[in-house]
Amino acid sequence: MELQKDLNCSDKIAQQNLFIPQISTAIMIDQIMQQAAAAFPEYRRLDADARATFLERIATEIEALGDALIHTAMAESNLPEARLQGERGRTANQLRLFANLVREGSWVEAVIDTALPERVPARPDLRKMLSPLGPVVVFGASNFPLAFSTAGGDTASALAAGCTVVIKGHPGHPKTSAMVFGAIQSAIAACGLPEFTVQHVEGTDFALGKALVQHPAIKAVGFTGSYAGGTALVEYARERKQPIPVFAEMGSINPVILLPEILAAQPEALAKQLAGSFTLGMGQFCTKPGLILALESEELDIFLKAIGHEVPALPTMPMLHGGIHAAYTKNLHLALEQPGLGVLGKTEKEAEGIVPTATVALVDGDTFLANPLLHQEVFGPYALIVKCTSKAQLANILQHLEGQLTLTFMATEAEAIVHADLVELGQDLAGRVIFNGVPTGVEVVASMQHGGPYPATTDSRFTSVGSDGIKRWARPICFQNYPAQLLPAELQNENPGNIWRLVDGSFTK
Amino acid sequence: MELQKDLNCSDKIAQQNLFIPQISTAIMIDQIMQQAAAAFPEYRRLDADARATFLERIATEIEALGDALIHTAMAESNLPEARLQGERGRTANQLRLFANLVREGSWVEAVIDTALPERVPARPDLRKMLSPLGPVVVFGASNFPLAFSTAGGDTASALAAGCTVVIKGHPGHPKTSAMVFGAIQSAIAACGLPEFTVQHVEGTDFALGKALVQHPAIKAVGFTGSYAGGTALVEYARERKQPIPVFAEMGSINPVILLPEILAAQPEALAKQLAGSFTLGMGQFCTKPGLILALESEELDIFLKAIGHEVPALPTMPMLHGGIHAAYTKNLHLALEQPGLGVLGKTEKEAEGIVPTATVALVDGDTFLANPLLHQEVFGPYALIVKCTSKAQLANILQHLEGQLTLTFMATEAEAIVHADLVELGQDLAGRVIFNGVPTGVEVVASMQHGGPYPATTDSRFTSVGSDGIKRWARPICFQNYPAQLLPAELQNENPGNIWRLVDGSFTK
Numbered sequence A, B: 001m002e003l004q005k006d007l008n009c010s011d012k013i014a015q016q017n018l019f020i021p022q023i024s025t026a027i028m029i030d031q032i033m034q035q036a037a038a039a040f041p042e043y044r045r046l047d048a049d050a051r052a053t054f055l056e057r058i059a060t061e062i063e064a065l066g067d068a069l070i071h072t073a074m075a076e077s078n079l080p081e082a083r084l085q086g087e088r089g090r091t092a093n094q095l096r097l098f099a100n101l102v103r104e105g106s107w108v109e110a111v112i113d114t115a116l117p118e119r120v121p122a123r124p125d126l127r128k129m130l131s132p133l134g135p136v137v138v139f140g141a142s143n144f145p146l147a148f149s150t151a152g153g154d155t156a157s158a159l160a161a162g163c164t165v166v167i168k169g170h171p172g173h174p175k176t177s178a179m180v181f182g183a184i185q186s187a188i189a190a191c192g193l194p195e196f197t198v199q200h201v202e203g204t205d206f207a208l209g210k211a212l213v214q215h216p217a218i219k220a221v222g223f224t225g226s227y228a229g230g231t232a233l234v235e236y237a238r239e240r241k242q243p244i245p246v247f248a249e250m251g252s253i254n255p256v257i258l259l260p261e262i263l264a265a266q267p268e269a270l271a272k273q274l275a276g277s278f279t280l281g282m283g284q285f286c287t288k289p290g291l292i293l294a295l296e297s298e299e300l301d302i303f304l305k306a307i308g309h310e311v312p313a314l315p316t317m318p319m320l321h322g323g324i325h326a327a328y329t330k331n332l333h334l335a336l337e338q339p340g341l342g343v344l345g346k347t348e349k350e351a352e353g354i355v356p357t358a359t360v361a362l363v364d365g366d367t368f369l370a371n372p373l374l375h376q377e378v379f380g381p382y383a384l385i386v387k388c389t390s391k392a393q394l395a396n397i398l399q400h401l402e403g404q405l406t407l408t409f410m411a412t413e414a415e416a417i418v419h420a421d422l423v424e425l426g427q428d429l430a431g432r433v434i435f436n437g438v439p440t441g442v443e444v445v446a447s448m449q450h451g452g453p454y455p456a457t458t459d460s461r462f463t464s465v466g467s468d469g470i471k472r473w474a475r476p477i478c479f480q481n482y483p484a485q486l487l488p489a490e491l492q493n494e495n496p497g498n499i500w501r502l503v504d505g506s507f508t509k
Helices: A022-044 A048-064 A066-077 A081-104 A153-161 A174-191 A206-214 A227-239 A260-265 A267-283 A298-313 A322-336 A365-370 A391-400 A413-418 A420-429 A467-473 B022-044 B048-064 B066-077 B081-104 B153-161 B174-191 B206-214 B227-239 B260-265 B267-283 B298-313 B322-336 B365-370 B391-400 B413-418 B420-429 B467-473
Strands: A111-113 A126-132 A136-139 A165-168 A198-201 A220-224 A246-249 A255-258 A291-295 A342-346 A359-364 A382-388 A404-410 A430-435 A474-480 A501-503 A506-508 B111-113 B126-132 B136-139 B165-168 B198-201 B220-224 B246-249 B256-258 B291-295 B342-346 B359-364 B382-388 B404-410 B430-435 B474-480 B501-503 B506-508
Touching (some): A022 A206, A048 A081, A048 A153, A048 A174, A066 A081, A081 A153, A081 A467, A153 A220, A174 A198, A227 A246, A255 A260, A255 A391, A255 A420, A260 A267, A260 A298, A260 A413, A267 A382, A291 A391, A322 A382, A359 A365, A413 A420, A420 A430, B022 B206, B048 B066, B048 B081, B048 B174, B066 B081, B081 B153, B136 B153, B136 B206, B153 B165, B153 B220, B153 B467, B165 B206, B174 B198, B220 B227, B227 B246, B260 B267, B267 B382, B291 B391, B298 B342, B298 B359, B298 B382, B322 B359, B359 B365, B365 B391, B382 B391, B391 B420, B404 B420, B413 B420, B420 B430, B467 B474
Parallel strands (some): A111 A501, A136 A165, A220 A246, A359 A382, A404 A430, B111 B501, B136 B220, B165 B198, B220 B246, B256 B404, B291 B382, B404 B430
Antiparallel strands (some): A126 A474, A501 A506, B111 B126, B126 B474, B501 B506
């Protein structure tokens, strides 16, 4: 199971040596961290507009890299041009989303309770808002070389919060990462910000990750990747004298529940939709639906036959790199070796190089319940369908699954209401619950929750996608009886930024 | 240092056996937890008004206990009548504050992004709100037998969030705790709620605390007490298959910085104010100012002389119990034995029984910096004054202190602005930064932050005092394309509760 978890959402490149003695790494890391700490006071003092302008400038500098960036990323990740163009758009949009959020300003959750001097005892003036934590480390992810890597959502949200950032580039796309970091450096220079507002380190040595997380100057860590990687970072953070939060998104099997009425109405359409979703981008998404649950019925048989026909005809392409492909192949075989599993369909084209064999398999509910290995993610184009004998068995399976990023119901409105108890079980399990859609689209909006109960993420109270991602990098500070001149703009009586605040119990601008 | 930390904010009663075999404890705990889990779905489904009514009923049931509760708490805690009457008022107010918060309803941070069917690809309807985590465990604290114990802030906020609660009664006031739990049971019966919405367990065996924290049904833990106790609970939680958040408030030395102008203007008044604050309630507050930092000057000498005269004349009273008194005496002696420390003043009245000797001591900046033991909390009526040779030394000390609940500046407005760099250092260190007041008053309001960087608390992003304490017990869930009938009231188009929501980027009711 560990082996399987090892290769969840991102991957681990085989450990290589940096070819520099360990002592040099430690000295280099210490210098980088000191620089990040020294830049923090100046960077956090920037007003909202200056911070927003910086984020926007990063977006335009990335866009200015033009086709060269796309072609570099294509060569390093095997992802197709259109996908990377779309991802570049998302990356720029995320930076602009956080620019807008910072410029609007209400994200700091300002609260003011004015003094009550007549009360016995007198109540002092109390004001509270979110303030940046300090320098943070962001680990680039492999499966989104732009949108969740060097200038991705973690970096954008941390910079928006007012933190300085040390990026650990993902070794799967070093040239792409270096180019994007160059764009960030150009933006730093153009905006006249401290040189070390953002820094970039490369390497594949585990000791490097440990040194980054354990440096005393660092206040939080962002990570999207494997269970093994995420839990290692959590452990490093725990060993510190001052433990710090690690926001690790570690993958999920994103169960899909097919309820009977909708299945009876459109078995073939559902088969087509789900086959497309679990193989999208060769299944290299954290939200890939890897588990499909349904009650046995004639209509399910039609669905099974249909999905068995869909999959062989699907287009394939190489995976992100050889390491991910090797892990997929290994974990796929491990899953298929389990007793009681039958292959319903697989891509016909013989696998070549690092092109995977997309596969859909079937198992009965009892076998699934009894074998926890089948509950683990197989990162890549694989899905397992579980045929349940009863609603009680389906509910029992939901109660035995681990925490998930998403959970999806395919259901008519009427049967959703009849089976509200199942929906409630689903809500307990996941960060996002979907009706009649596929989980593989993740909107970058305020209402998004990309973070579910452990082990999907290490902290289900936060999201790594959408504007609330900024809250990972801040903590509330209460200012009591402050001199007006020393109050942050967000807490001044005049409310110069015209932000929403809770003042003496009422929301107001 | 561990020994000293052992006795921070709360205390540990000497470990006793429960006189029941371990296997029985495990069975009992499992049954209690199953009951808490079974009650959760029904309790969470209560509408806001029903939940608020329940909290209000607990308050009136506690008030209905009348003098008997006060007298019981006096006998068990040695706290005076007026203090306990005030604390009962605060306890009831907290319950009513959370009732109001729940009834108003905006605490769930509802966000709605409506569908964009025309967009390519179409955007689904996305709605997000905070939802209760599940059954939680609350450990009663010894130093607030009412306001931070059985029906204190942790229990009130968890019930407000929609969680069922298992209370571990503090062994320092078992009868008080049982009476308050009786009031909760009366409220449960009066409101017709599930019997096991709140449960109460007693015991001093560490295995009991471990079993509570490690039961799979439990989703979070609240604790106010010692560093040793808090870190043990964190470790238990980490060992779980599914780690859970532990909100532990573990104490602080709450530094006070005296700046020169204000010290020159009113050295005697400051001495009186600070002597009163660090000995208030025999120093048994998490926010007791245990460290006073100032620059050497003639005015400081006047202050030192004045505080040396103030302390001996202060009234004393017994501490909460023998264990806390023994620890105070031991840790006080350990501190005073350190080279370079001089006693400025102590209460003259010979200590009797468990009445402590209030003590104020002096040390120079270099000695303080070199001896980390002096940075640790001595829980009780003790404060250490550090005479600094320069502002640089004072800043250096701030940079070497651990995380704090509070940090206080005594300063004129003009010098606060001149020394804004020190103020910024203070903000990095604490959850609440105070000007010209004492930290020992903690208002129960929305703007309060009672939670600072580690080790003051285990999670500086949350508060255990004030209405935002509710956020400890909830996580966001995103509802995508939901059938209208299955949406929580807070996310329905009609907004039946008339709460504030962020709809398509605008705050609106």
